[in-house]
Amino acid sequence: MTTLENDFIRVAIRPKGAELTSIVHKPSGIEHLWQAEPTIWGWHAPNLYPVVGGCLNNVVLIDGKTYPMERHGFARQSVFEFTESTKNHAVFLLRSSEATKTHFPYEFDFQIIYELDEKQLTVTYRVVNRDEKTIYFSVGAHPAFAVPFSAEEAYEDYFLQFEQTEPLETHMLSANGFFTGEVKQVPTERSDTSGNRLRLTKHLFDQDALVFKNINSRSVVIRSTKHNHSVAVRFPEFPNLGLWAKPGAPFVCIEPWLGCADSEGDLKPIEQKEAIQHVATGKVFEASFSIVLT
Structure with a gap:
């Protein structure tokens, strides 16, 4: 387990999935990350790569061949190398291997970089293309x-x-976790000071995740009506956003995405998947989001 710490925040990260397991607000002692109760939902903060969401038939189609691919990809199940650290900074690496190539036939480095700066934790995803093709x-x-x-x-x-x-329209998911093409308005409250408010209720996610595509908002803040302490997720480079909790569970997931699940219908080549990203030979892709405790 790797720990980063400053005067305001202490975080812990495990090698499996390079996954955050703790975010503590030190002045109050509050643990802000869900502690992965296995009977409810056994994850803290999985990193999603090389797919987001579910794939039709649990496969991806690359260069005319299908490869098995689990929901949200294999990175969250993989053990990362711990390659660099200071008190406020850590870098984790998943390098392509014979095992990853049975699912995703590319040569790559996938790095996850964590950095503390006062009340902010920044998470950066970096994909290095070591292959001879995009x-x-x-x-x-x-x-x-x-x-x-x-x-x-x-x-x-x-x-x-x-x-x-802004109007919040969620893209509906089938029982299998694929987009149906149906869009539904999500009721919100108008705020006097900033954007819309979405009340948390135990039944908000009865029909699965709320998925907002190409949303204008680039931050979402968890707030209480009882006090001013809050948690903000800022995602300037991520146009898609998922919100989810297991119905009735005491947590909420705020999920910035560059990508999304497949839609019901026929399997498409990976380069035609909705919101797909790409990085050319010898180039580096990078995108960051931040968690801010106030």
Whole structure:
């Protein structure tokens, strides 16, 4: 386990999946990350690569050949190398191997970089193309934040504050986790100070995740009606956003994505997948998001 720490935040990261397992606000002692209760949902903050969401038939189609691919990709199940660290900075590496090539036939380095700066934790995804052809992929985050922040509060005391005032339309998912083409308006409240508010309720995610494509807001803040302590997720480079919790569970996931699940229908080549990313031979792809405790 790797620990980063400053006067405001202490975080822990495990080698499996280079996954955050703890984010503590030191002045209050509050643990903000969901602690992966296995009977409810056994993850903290998985990193999603080389796909986001589910793939039709659990495969990807690359250069005319299908390869098995689990939901959200194999990175979250892989053990990363710990390559660099200081008190406030750590770098984890997943290098392509014979094992990864049975699922994703590319030569790559996938790095996850964690960096603390006062009240902010920045997470950077870096894909280095070591292949002789363009690599197509998706990447995203899936952090689960514990709600409520204290035992004296209820889940329903909390809401999500969006950066912009905009209609929120979720793209509906089938029972198998694929987009159906249906879009549904999500009821929100207008705020006097900034963007829309979405109340957290135990039934908000009864129909699976809320998925917003090409959303204008580039930050979402978890706030309480009882106090001013908050957790913000800022994602300036990620146009798609997922929100999810297991119905009735005391957490909420705020998930910036560069990519998304497949839609119902026929399997498409990876380069035609919705919101797919790419990086050319010898080039580097990089995108970052931040978690801010206030």
